[in-house]
Amino acid sequence: MSCWETFTDYALRSIGIGAKLLPKTDFTICQQFTLIGSGLIWNVYFGALALLFGFFLANALALARIAHNPFIRKPAEWFVFVFRGSPLFIQFFLAYEMLVMLPRTGIEIFGLTLTSSWLTKAWAGALIVLFLNTAAYSAEIFYGALRSIPKGDLEAAEAYGITGFAKFRRIQWPTMLRLAWPSYTNEAIFLFQSTTLVFFSGFPALSQQGDALYYANYFADKTFNPFIPYPIVAFYFVLLTLAVIWLFGRINAHLNRHLPQNIRSRIRLRPQLIR
Amino acid sequence: MFAVCATPKAIEGLTWAMCYLTSGKHLDFYWSFVTVLLLLAITAPVAMALGFGGAMAARSQIAPLRWIGKAYTAMVRGVPDIVYFLFFVIALDQGIEYLNHLRVCEDLSQPVFRGLEFHVCAEAKVPPATASPFMFQAYSFGLAVITFAIVFGAFVANVIYGAMQAVPHAQLETAEAYGMSHGQVFRRVLVPQMWTYALPGLTNLWMILIKATPLLFLLSVKDIVYYARELGGTKTQAYDYPHADWRLYYFLGLLVFYLLMTKLSEIVLTRISNRLSKGQATAAGEAMRKAAI
Amino acid sequence: MKKLLLATALMALSAGFASADVVRLATEGAYPPFNFIDDKGEVAGFEREFGDEVCKRAALECTWTTNEWDSIIPNLQSGNYDVIIAGMSITDERSKVITFSDNYYPPAASAYLAASADADVKTGIVSAQVGTIQAAYVAESGATLLEFPTPDETVAAVRNGEAAAVFADKDYLRPFATESNGALVFVGEDISIGGGVGLGLRQSDTELKGKLDTAIKAMKADGSLNALIEKYFGPEGLKF
Structure with missing residues (x-):
């Protein structure tokens, strides 16, 4: 079987398109590259959507954390503490165990029956955990940035008669984003890396559709040689990380476009690996 | 442990719970918490040393040393550490035994790698096959410490490298103006001043290290996650204490443990941070100065 | 001083001799009744008793260890233990990289x-x-x-x-x-499915395989293996 045929069979295998069965004998490097790359689709899916949704929740949480009203502030503080204070590994496990406890038949609310069985599938359940997790981490970053906005900027805004929501929308929020962006980039990188835990600990793989690490595990299990598939995963993740850095760097340049060259903030990696 | 526990299937209620919670396996479970704390206590300083070395190498004037330092710090950037954990330990174990093989084995004519099999002579095995189970556990624990320390040392190197760059240049120049040599500036000014800049990053790393410990079971150390899974799983009548699927409760226990660890670390690290910020030319130091007036 | 050195050398030597006969058995410890960790924290089950008996008959000194199922074969090849005794079915793909003893549990x-x-x-x-x-x-x-x-x-x-x-x-x-x-x-x-459950060994360990096979054959012949199966699997358990 040529490498091109392998590619057409397995390039989309992780989302259920292509050959039904995984290769079983005579494993080639081509198969390993194709299938593990196919699994990367899931890592990108989880990472991108969790970041997108998490961004909005993180903003809300950061605002709640600087609120004076303790009924708004305390819940946000607890949410951030629980999700930042415990390992993602355990969050996945607990989330899955709790989701399977939901009634099979669905939940009745106001006469409407909401089905719940889709929640236990990785595409939904794991996404929710990652979304809440990244929201907590990002909220902490945004909260720190909100607190470090130069006092002078806010005073200048008020001097120009910009107050209330207009002040927030035009001064505080853009400045917060600009200050937080380098750290937020790191958060994005490590969120993508932690997507490898989805099928590894918490959620079962359905029809042998899994992420990059799932297929690497499959090959390590079948070829009994861990020294080929895992470095392939590493290779793919280096590429993914470079793509994230490039994309976030573009946004960073956009956020800093009004500033003189020498004081623009540069993206530096601050580790936040496994949570 | 207790006399009543000799017939576990005949007892019930509180006695059952007491016997269950003090069974040999549960005692192992409680010990595994000590294992995790011990790993943290050993890994942190080793990773600090490695990271410090890495940062120094990355700043070195000697090009090859600088490349090694930079490569080391770049190593962990793009790759999820779980990937390292999955094959690094076997590689490390084989590496150690290979070196030992070259050192102690008399017959070096046989190839060490035969297909997928890895062969060293019996004397080169680490630990030797006759060693007690405790030695084997200690060895895999040691390997886990080294693996964690290498991965986290790379992160520490990143942080310390950044912190060394962040020390205000004026301070270093002042020291040179007083006639200090390169080494003296490094020892007396750069390193002591660096800590205040490195602390936020190191704090973050410590929190990450705590939260990385559930992956210990990948390194064949029987950690708290291994026991929580093992104890919580459904137990049929083949066991002394049959019960239904209790994994949820065990994992909730682990959640509480990790949250407590985090809270405790936060309290301690805030104190250290306050001490280090005293009199520093940073925003935090400035805030403390103002508060004192 | 000389005495001390001699003593150490002797000890090292005897340790070297002894190590030739120590065989490390690895199991998963999560597959009752084949193998599991009992409430004392020890490996137990059918394979524990069977393994100890085989070692006794083959005059081998055996020690037990546990390993994750995922990495149980790579760690065997890496030499971290010598025998896999984990309810492992004999299959073609596994036989390509490791060798199996005679089966000690019929194709189940x-x-x-x-x-x-x-x-x-x-x-x-x-x-x-x-x-x-x-x-x-x-x-x-x-x-x-x-x-x-x-x-x-x-x-x-x-x-x-x-x-x-x-x-x-x-x-x-x-x-x-x-x-x-x-x-x-x-x-x-x-x-x-599968060809029964066998002990997994490195392909180069032919001598060890011979000893274990002899012991398993003997256990099959005198009916002690069937008795063990009866004990752990009940009357439904498959016999030889």
Whole structure:
């Protein structure tokens, strides 16, 4: 079987398109590259959507954390503490165990029956955990940035008669984003890396559709040689990380476009690996 | 442990719970918490040393040393550490035994790698096959410490490298103006001043290290996650204490443990941070100065 | 001083001699009644007793260790232990990289365990442990495979309704069925896959394989192996 045929069979295998069965004998490097790359689709899916949704929740949480009203502030503080204070590994496990406890038949609310069985599938359940997790981490970053906005900027805004929501929308929020962006980039990188835990600990793989690490595990299990598939995963993740850095760097340049060259903030990696 | 526990299937209620919670396996479970704390206590300083070395190498004037330092710090950037954990330990174990093989084995004519099999002579095995189970556990624990320390040392190197760059240049120049040599500036000014800049990053790393410990079971150390899974799983009548699927409760226990660890670390690290910020030319130091007036 | 040196040298030497006969056995410790960690924290089950007996007959000194199922073969090849004794079925793909002793448990039936007698095991969702021959079998059947890292979770998936049925060794599933008060039932016909359960060894360890095979043959011949099977698997257990 040529490498091109392998590619057409397995390039989309992780989302259920292509050959039904995984290769079983005579494993080639081509198969390993194709299938593990196919699994990367899931890592990108989880990472991108969790970041997108998490961004909005993180903003809300950061605002709640600087609120004076303790009924708004305390819940946000607890949410951030629980999700930042415990390992993602355990969050996945607990989330899955709790989701399977939901009634099979669905939940009745106001006469409407909401089905719940889709929640236990990785595409939904794991996404929710990652979304809440990244929201907590990002909220902490945004909260720190909100607190470090130069006092002078806010005073200048008020001097120009910009107050209330207009002040927030035009001064505080853009400045917060600009200050937080380098750290937020790191958060994005490590969120993508932690997507490898989805099928590894918490959620079962359905029809042998899994992420990059799932297929690497499959090959390590079948070829009994861990020294080929895992470095392939590493290779793919280096590429993914470079793509994230490039994309976030573009946004960073956009956020800093009004500033003189020498004081623009540069993206530096601050580790936040496994949570 | 207790006399009543000799017939576990005949007892019930509180006695059952007491016997269950003090069974040999549960005692192992409680010990595994000590294992995790011990790993943290050993890994942190080793990773600090490695990271410090890495940062120094990355700043070195000697090009090859600088490349090694930079490569080391770049190593962990793009790759999820779980990937390292999955094959690094076997590689490390084989590496150690290979070196030992070259050192102690008399017959070096046989190839060490035969297909997928890895062969060293019996004397080169680490630990030797006759060693007690405790030695084997200690060895895999040691390997886990080294693996964690290498991965986290790379992160520490990143942080310390950044912190060394962040020390205000004026301070270093002042020291040179007083006639200090390169080494003296490094020892007396750069390193002591660096800590205040490195602390936020190191704090973050410590929190990450705590939260990385559930992956210990990948390194064949029987950690708290291994026991929580093992104890919580459904137990049929083949066991002394049959019960239904209790994994949820065990994992909730682990959640509480990790949250407590985090809270405790936060309290301690805030104190250290306050001490280090005293009199520093940073925003935090400035805030403390103002508060004192 | 000289005496001390001599003593150390002697000790090292004797340790070297002894090590030639120490065989390290590795098991998973999560697959009752084949192997499990009992409440004292020790390896127990059919394979524990069988392994100790084989070692005694072959005059080998054996020590036990546990290893994750995922990495149990790579660690054997890496020399971290000498024998896998973990309910491992003899298959062609495994035989390519390791060698198996004579089987000590006959080609066992695998079965579907479901929450209801009319569960759809042909096209529905069937759970299995990742990396087992049963998982490969389900993937090839028309059913949708749901994979879990541990055998325990595969049964839990049937209980909570995630999967219509679990497919595993019948001997592993039987206690769950009998102790569930009818909540879990076997569905469909038993299916025989694999070539029985054997000890896994490195392909180069032919001498060790010979010793173990002799001991297993002897245990088969005098009926002691059948007695052990009866003890752990009950009257339904397959005999030689």
